[in-house]
Amino acid sequence: MHERKTFVELMCARADEHGDRTALIFSVDPLRAEADETMTYGELDQAARRVAALLQERFAVGDRLLVLHPSGPGFARSLLGCMYAGMVPVPAPPPDGRQRRQADRLAAIARDAGAAGALADGTDLEALASWAKEQDLRDVTVLAPHFAGGSGGDSGQESGQESGADSAVDELPEASRWRPPPADPHALALLQYTSGSTADPKGVMVDHANLLANAEILAAISGMSADGPVGGWLPLYHDFGLIGLLLTPLVLGGRSVLMPPVAFLKRPHTWLTLIDRHGIDFSPAPNFAYDLCVQRITDEELARLDLSRWRCAVNGAEPVQAATVEAFTRRFTAAGLRPEAMLPGYGMAETTLVVSGDRPARRAVITEVDAAAFERGELLPPAAGAPVHRIVSSGPAEHLDVRIIGVHAVDADAGRTLPDGRVGEIWVRGPNVARGYWGRPAETRRVFDAVTPDGESGFLRTGDLGILHEGELYVTGRTKELIIVRGRNLYPQDLEAATREAHPALERGVGAAFSVPVPEEEVVIVRECPARQVAPDELARVAASVRDRLTRDVGVPAQNVVLVPPGTVARTTSGKIQRRLLRRRFLGGELPILHAELSPAVRARLGEAAGDSAGGAAGGDAS
Incomplete structure (x- = not known):
């Protein structure tokens, strides 16, 4: 699919080959087309070079930099600017003065990553300075790249305030002052922090090779290509939004259409309006989002939708519920949604994003099993009149090496590779499995270099329970939550x-x-x-x-x-x-x-x- 070794090389080539092609559309309000902001590959490349040139004046190659913009143009420019500079972006939500847990978690991420700086919108500088002072993070330099007029190619300046954290006020350098980083496929592309506890966040080390391999796998599973627009509302600081909605379409040379997460949460029909208005082909969301649409979208709103071009309605990030798949399909068939568009999937930050996904153009596989046997960790067909449990396939396990290993709480054969039809921990191995957890060598060895009972090494222990059955992977839950x-x-x-x-x-x-x-x-x-x-x-x-x-x-x-x-x-x-x-x-x-x-x-x-x-x-x- 691509010959470049790193994401930066690939982006530079895209700008050279088709700089006038649309790369990103940010829809502040999906109900108002005039509110859209568009960036071409050429504009995004130039913006990234200018941000990178600024960063190269302030920081060293390999430094970790927090990216604290809300989902929007500033996030994309700063994230790519870090990568173009040879530094490691650490996407995270900006601190919210009303949520102490979020502020504490961000501080824990900054300390764990050893962040040297942070990039944010100018409007957030005062809040960031207050947060950094309160959290005693005075060595973090806060920068706010600003592009006049909102265009990636416009001249602009950086604004900042001297309060709490170190801040700077400098004009963005010209793109010509950018120095390309070494083209090392195993250099870190980003640190993706997992949704763990406030005090103990873990940064997943994703390198450029992982990022490009994940794009190939996702394209192979879903048929995602440069021709089909990708879009949605998922937060860009989370792997589902960052990799699925922003970076993978850029790797493939396609177009991504993004909207603010809060717009969806307030008015769920705006997500489906975005899909309709832009002819989006691929749009993912967690299971709860599909439930929310069923519950809150009115008949009047539904009547204005045309979802016939939505080919991949990916449902992931939590165990997929059969009732949700069926209810969403029933509700939105009237808007042209095809039943085969509902695609359950499975992935995590530790695999960059994806492990498996259902094939487009086939209906979701929902399997009825004997409820009592399922509680014992076995998949058996239900006996006549016996209680039934329904499980949803997350697609064929065909792009990564997937094994099911017995765990003590579920199976008497703890530590052994289980045959099909038995519940155990999902272990995976493949080129998109990340390099480990930042600064945690012992945990990296335990989680990312697990060895099967027959001596095969290099497996990721996902911490998830699942079953392989007739080539399908069914994810049943978390080992720690059973x-x-x-x-x-x-x-x-x-x-x-x-x-x-x-x-x-x-x-x-x-x-x-x-x-x-x-x-x-x-x-x-x-x-x-x-x-x-x-x-x-x-x-x-x-x-x-x-x-x-x-x-x-x-x-x-x-x-x-x-x-x-x-x-x-x-x-x-x-x-x-x-x-x-x-x-x-x-x-x-x-x-x-x-x-x-x-x-x-x-x-x-x-x-x-x-x-x-x-x-x-x-x-x-x-x-």
Whole structure:
């Protein structure tokens, strides 16, 4: 597909070959075409050279630089400018003064990466300076490249403020002052921080060879090419948006159409309007985004959509729910969506982005299996009249070397390569598997250089559970989030899905399931509930509905049901529910509880303070 060794070489060649071709379109408001900003390959290349020339005056090759722009033109210019300078961009969300966790997490990333500087929009300089001072990051130089008129080729200047962090005010150099970095395919292209804990973020080292190999694999899976526009709302500081929506289309010489994530969250139909208006071929999103569209897009909004050109509606970043695939397909068939456009996929930052994906032009593979056998870690066809569980394939495992290895919590054959039809940890090996975690050699050896029982090395331990069956890879959950109750292996997303429709007040909220050892494992269900729409005396009936639905549909004693205000259940930037964080907050008595029904054992575990807090809203124990 390409002969260049690095992303920078490839971008320079694209600018030489077709500099007037559109590379990026930023749609501030997908409902208003006049709000679009367009950049050609030539403009993007010139902007990157000018930013790189500035950086080369201030920093050294290999320095790590935070890229803190919101999704938009500034992010693309600064990210590519870092790469053109031979430095390592570290994409991250800018600090939000209203969210302490986000500010602390960004500071932890800056320290872990040893960041020498940060690039941001000029409007964010004051907030960044305050953040850096508060976090004692005075050695971080904050720069704000600014291009007059918003065009990548315009002359401009950098603006900054002297407050807290070192800041500078300099004119951007001419592109001619840029010095190309060494063309080393194994030089770091970027550090992608995973959605981990606030205090312990891990930076995945993605080199140029990983980036180009991932583009080839994604193109092979999806048929993505220079001819089909790619687009969507995913945040550019997350691997799903950064690699899938921005960098891969540039590698392929195509066009990417981007919109602000907040626009989608406020008005979900703007995403589908973007797809319609620009004839987007490939647009990915996590499972929750498809649910949100089904719930909130009105009939009037749907009637104005034409989704017939959307060939790849990729669903990834969390286990794909069969009900979501079917509901979205039913709802938007009227707008021309083809059922075969729904493409479940699987990937992670540690593989640059992609592991597997369903083939375009075939319908998603949804397999019914025996529910009891599935809880034992086996895939068997359901017996007549027996409970059924439905799982969705994430596509054929054909572009990476995929193995399923037994883990102690799931399989008696822990540590062994399992045959098809058995649940175990997914291990993968391939050219897009990243080089490891920044500054963590021991963890890199453990996670990125795992050895199979028969002595094959170089495998990535994904931490995810899955099954291989008839060539298809089914992702079933995270090893660390598996709930084991009385010998049954339960997946939190299945419990969450079972309780979402327990009561009309819960249909639009988010839920999380986890277990607490007291000393035997007990399931805890936390569900968001709009208190303003539910009378206080109705909350007990909502909790009872959750308990009854879980007992009836899953056969799990649901002794612990906690109702919380909307927005309490934290998600990662890709939409994954942060269950372990919520569990820590629950056990620490930190949740804002509207109503809780707790077993005596869990109430005792919480302690007197947390128990009183829960009881004040809750009433009695669950029976």
